[in-house]
Amino acid sequence: MTDLCQSCNSCGMPFSNPADRYQNSPYCVYCTNSDGSLKTYSQVLSDTVNHLVKHQGIDAAVAHEIANSTLKDLPAWKENKI
Numbered sequence: 001m002t003d004l005c006q007s008c009n010s011c012g013m014p015f016s017n018p019a020d021r022y023q024n025s026p027y028c029v030y031c032t033n034s035d036g037s038l039k040t041y042s043q044v045l046s047d048t049v050n051h052l053v054k055h056q057g058i059d060a061a062v063a064h065e066i067a068n069s070t071l072k073d074l075p076a077w078k079e080n081k082i
Ligand SMILES: [Zn+2]
Pocket: 008, 009, 010, 011, 012, 013, 027, 028, 029, 030, 031
């Protein structure tokens, strides 16, 4: 087990609750479609922005920048070169 297995490889959310993880995939339930495939970058990005705005009260434009710079360093997007 590496650290990568402890958090979502797409959005970086820690799997603090086993229900947050989509079965045995390296992704959380929020980053996957109902069949377990990874959502597109733009879907994950907008979900992350919404989460930051809603739960952390961050301004949408700032949240977008934070989400963008966070996601592009994560394994799911790093290798795909969006
Ligand atoms: Zn995720």
